[in-house]
Amino acid sequence: MNTAPLLSIRDLTVSYGNIKAVQGISFDVYEGEIVTLIGANGAGKSSTLRAISGLAPYGGTITYRGVDLRKTAADKIVALGIAQVPEGRGIFGNLTVQENLKLATWGRKDRPEVERDYERVFGIFPRLKERRNQLGGTLSGGEQQMLAVARALMSRGKVMLLDEPSMGLSPVLVREIFHVLTEINQAGTTVLLVEQNANMALRVASRGYVLETGTLTLSGTGAELLGNPRVKEAYLGG
Amino acid sequence: MTYFLQQLLNAMQLGSIYALIALGYTMVYGILTMINFAHGDLFMVGAFLCFIAATFLKLPFVPTLLLSMAGVALLGVAIERVAYKPLRQAPRVSAVITALGVGLFLENFTLVFSPYPQHVPALIANRTWTIGGVSISSLQIIIILLSIALMIILDLVVRRTMVGMAMRAISWDKSIVPLMGVPLDLIISITFAIGTSLGAAAGTMYSLAFPVIDPYMGILVGWKAFISAVVGGIGNIRGAMIGGFILGGVEIMVAAFMPSTYRDFVAFGLLLILLIFRPYGILGKPRPQKV
Ligand SMILES: Nc1ncnc2c1ncn2[C@@H]1O[C@H](COP(=O)(O)OP(=O)(O)OP(=O)(O)O)[C@@H](O)[C@H]1O
Ligand SMILES: [Mg+2]
Numbered sequence: 001m002n003t004a005p006l007l008s009i010r011d012l013t014v015s016y017g018n019i020k021a022v023q024g025i026s027f028d029v030y031e032g033e034i035v036t037l038i039g040a041n042g043a044g045k046s047s048t049l050r051a052i053s054g055l056a057p058y059g060g061t062i063t064y065r066g067v068d069l070r071k072t073a074a075d076k077i078v079a080l081g082i083a084q085v086p087e088g089r090g091i092f093g094n095l096t097v098q099e100n101l102k103l104a105t106w107g108r109k110d111r112p113e114v115e116r117d118y119e120r121v122f123g124i125f126p127r128l129k130e131r132r133n134q135l136g137g138t139l140s141g142g143e144q145q146m147l148a149v150a151r152a153l154m155s156r157g158k159v160m161l162l163d164e165p166s167m168g169l170s171p172v173l174v175r176e177i178f179h180v181l182t183e184i185n186q187a188g189t190t191v192l193l194v195e196q197n198a199n200m201a202l203r204v205a206s207r208g209y210v211l212e213t214g215t216l217t218l219s220g221t222g223a224e225l226l227g228n229p230r231v232k233e234a235y236l237g238g
Numbered sequence: 239m240t241y242f243l244q245q246l247l248n249a250m251q252l253g254s255i256y257a258l259i260a261l262g263y264t265m266v267y268g269i270l271t272m273i274n275f276a277h278g279d280l281f282m283v284g285a286f287l288c289f290i291a292a293t294f295l296k297l298p299f300v301p302t303l304l305l306s307m308a309g310v311a312l313l314g315v316a317i318e319r320v321a322y323k324p325l326r327q328a329p330r331v332s333a334v335i336t337a338l339g340v341g342l343f344l345e346n347f348t349l350v351f352s353p354y355p356q357h358v359p360a361l362i363a364n365r366t367w368t369i370g371g372v373s374i375s376s377l378q379i380i381i382i383l384l385s386i387a388l389m390i391i392l393d394l395v396v397r398r399t400m401v402g403m404a405m406r407a408i409s410w411d412k413s414i415v416p417l418m419g420v421p422l423d424l425i426i427s428i429t430f431a432i433g434t435s436l437g438a439a440a441g442t443m444y445s446l447a448f449p450v451i452d453p454y455m456g457i458l459v460g461w462k463a464f465i466s467a468v469v470g471g472i473g474n475i476r477g478a479m480i481g482g483f484i485l486g487g488v489e490i491m492v493a494a495f496m497p498s499t500y501r502d503f504v505a506f507g508l509l510l511i512l513l514i515f516r517p518y519g520i521l522g523k524p525r526p527q528k529v
Contacts, residue, residue: 053417074416083417090414092407103403107419155419 004066006031006190007052007082007159011060014047021047023214024060029159034181034191036201036222038235039211045194046087048211049161052192053077053084064159079107083157087164089148093137097128097147100136104151114154121150124180142173149180159190166197178204198235202226210235240371245494246487251378251447253486254385258440259463260470260478261392262433268409268473269429272330275337276317278460279344280434284310284441285451286348289358299361299380306442307435314434315427323423341456348453355452358445381443388439389479392432396475405429409473462489469509471522480520485509 005028014022022044029035039045051058054074062069069077078084083104092100101121105114122129125146131139139147145165152160162181166174174197182204185191195201202208202222210218210231218228225231259281266274287306291297297305321340325333365376396402404425407415415422444459445451462485470481485505492504518524 055413055416073421075419075421078417078419086414086417090411090417092410092414094406094410095403099403102400103407103420104418106400106404151418 005029006065007192008063009048009052009060010062012048012051012062013059014044014051014056015059021214022051022058025211025214025216026060027209027216027219029190029192031190032185032188033206034185034193034204036193036195036205036208037211038195038198038201038208038225038231040196040234042213043211044214045211046163049084049086049163049192049194052161053082075107078155078157081156081158082161083152083155083159084161085145085148085152085163085165087167089141089144091136091139091144091147093135095136096133097136097139098132100147100151101128101154104154106155108156117154117156121153124153124183125150141168142170142176145169145173145177146180149177149184153184153189157189159192160184161192161194163194164196165193166195166200174200196235198231199226202231241494243370243372245490247372247374247378249487249490250382250483251486252490253483254382255440255444255447255482256459256463256466256486257479257482258385258388258436258443259459260466260482261389261475262437263464263467264470264472264475264478265405265429265433267467268475269405269412269426270322270326270333271473272322272333273337273464273472274322274433275334275460275464276340276344277434277437278456278463279341280310280314280456281437281441281444281460281463282348282451282453282456283313283344284438285358285445285455286352286356286441286453287438288442288445289356289451292359292361293356302361303439303442307438310438310441311431311435314430314437318426318430323426341460345453345456352453355450358449358451360449361446377446381447384439384443388436392436393475395432401425401428465506465509469512469519471519474519474521474523477519477521484520 007029010026011024012022012026013020013024025048037045037048047056050056052062054069054072054077064080064082072080095103101118108114127143128146128150131143136144136147149165165177169177178200181191193201193205202225205222208220208222208225209216210225218225218231220228259277262277263274266272284306287309288302291302291305317340321336322333325336362377362380366373396405404415404420407418408422408425412422463482466481466485467478469484470477470479488505488508489501493501496504
């Protein structure tokens, strides 16, 4: 494994007024990994991802490829290669599927490559190709989730942050999304996956962390955590 | 019949001016869900820049128009940065009150330099043609065609360009837009620049059609354009255009066929009735509620 982490989080804190959502967590993500962050409702998972993407003010340091991201605006962070699939998918319902994808290429200058990426993305999600001229708001939940992942691919994210991609999807679709994630990962994208569906997440993850009320309480490889009695009890339904 | 056609032409002229101003209200509302109540006063500043360009710089029509549009666009962008941007997370009513304050500031600032009404020189050679009893002036043709051209360009920008796509995305959910790599502040500035420059174009044309201008001229016209935007469906660009023409039409027709003192009363009454049946305006839809 590469010695320098791609993404490095040190003593991260995120607060909303008096609420301390994230209370000084540190972790690393190395190139090529799938790292998962599991935790219950309100544990601070989304806040962590929002801080990395520059959407929430934070304390501590976040570095990407050795560069401190503190002074980098959210849109520039995307241009550096950190894409996020936000909680609730964040599809623009008034834009067509094609437009949703196109918007995500805003910061890219490599137009011929963009054309090839549409084909690649439509190859992964043929359903989006069929629905390319349909408004985002008319897609089913599963299709919206596919579109959200496809958008992150279109922005050429080297790291993809995913916030509960399994939320609200049927078990079949969850498996499909996770399958795609492992494929994308094998094709070279590093993944930081936030999930409540700990079972699925830990199975695909190289490493995982457990986040409880703003603090990291456990860490290990996916297999280690799957076998951990505390994880089993709290997140895998006993 | 000729009287009616004549009035229809007048309605087109007034309506296209309302429509241009209404676009500014609706565009800003679309991206910030805020009513920029200073917009009517930016229309007034546009008229005064036209006056300055024509009187002191002795510029012809097209450079005057461009100067007015560019000057007001800069002012609009500056106002957003200084006065509205710090309030983006604040309750919307704070931003609206600030906008009213900015409007008062613009009126009084102009008043300092121009305590008396000013006369705008005619920039367009006045020619009149009579077709089947209906007379049409060169100014009317220019106002109507130019307004429609500006609206078509805007419609293309919003529907076909990346910037337009980003504007539409912001109107849906601006918290997600930066995750697309889109610089939110830049798009908001571009929106203000476009919206306010259309208001300035309206101010320039209005001051050529009604050449006596004063610092308070933006108030009533601004309200009427705002109502046009609401009638069309606030936040909806094509709606603002339609609303402007409807209001212009109703006003001119009421004045033409009823005692002229009834004009605003009947016009606004009709619009109120319309809003009872279509509370979101003609093309408006209820906003999507985020959970
Ligand atoms: N904008 C906000 N204002 C105030 N409090 C917030 C805000 N966003 C999050 N919080 C609070 O911060 C804490 C952590 O929230 P966060 O969204 O990060 O949790 P989460 O782990 O993603 O939860 P979930 O699994 O339910 O999505 C919660 O207590 C939440 O109420
Ligand atoms: Mg969350």
